[in-house]
Amino acid sequence: MPRGQRALMSCTSSSPFTHVDIRPRAPGKPTQLIFREDTPGDFSSAGRRLVVRGGEAQLVTQDAQPGHVGEYSWVLVGC
Numbered sequence: 001m002p003r004g005q006r007a008l009m010s011c012t013s014s015s016p017f018t019h020v021d022i023r024p025r026a027p028g029k030p031t032q033l034i035f036r037e038d039t040p041g042d043f044s045s046a047g048r049r050l051v052v053r054g055g056e057a058q059l060v061t062q063d064a065q066p067g068h069v070g071e072y073s074w075v076l077v078g079c
Helices: none
Strands: 008-013 017-025 035-038 039-046 048-053 056-061 070-076
Touching: 008 070, 017 048, 017 056, 035 039, 035 048, 056 070
Parallel strands: none
Antiparallel strands: 008 056, 017 035, 017 070, 039 048, 048 056
C-alpha cells in the first residue's frame, strides 16, 4: 500500500463483540497495545480509528505510514 493511503482491516462475527484488544507487531519493534476497548463504540488512537458495531469491527488508518506496517493481533470477545 502506498504511503498516505487509507488502510482498512475488518473482522466480522455472527455474535456481537463486547471487548476488543489490538496490538501491531513488527520485526524489531516492541509490541504495543493501541486499543483495549469495551464495545460497541467509535475510538481513536495513534492515527487510527476503531469502529465496533455488533459483530463487525473495523480498524481504519487514514494516512498509512511506514510505522503502521506489520502484523496486527486482534483479541475479540463476544457472547
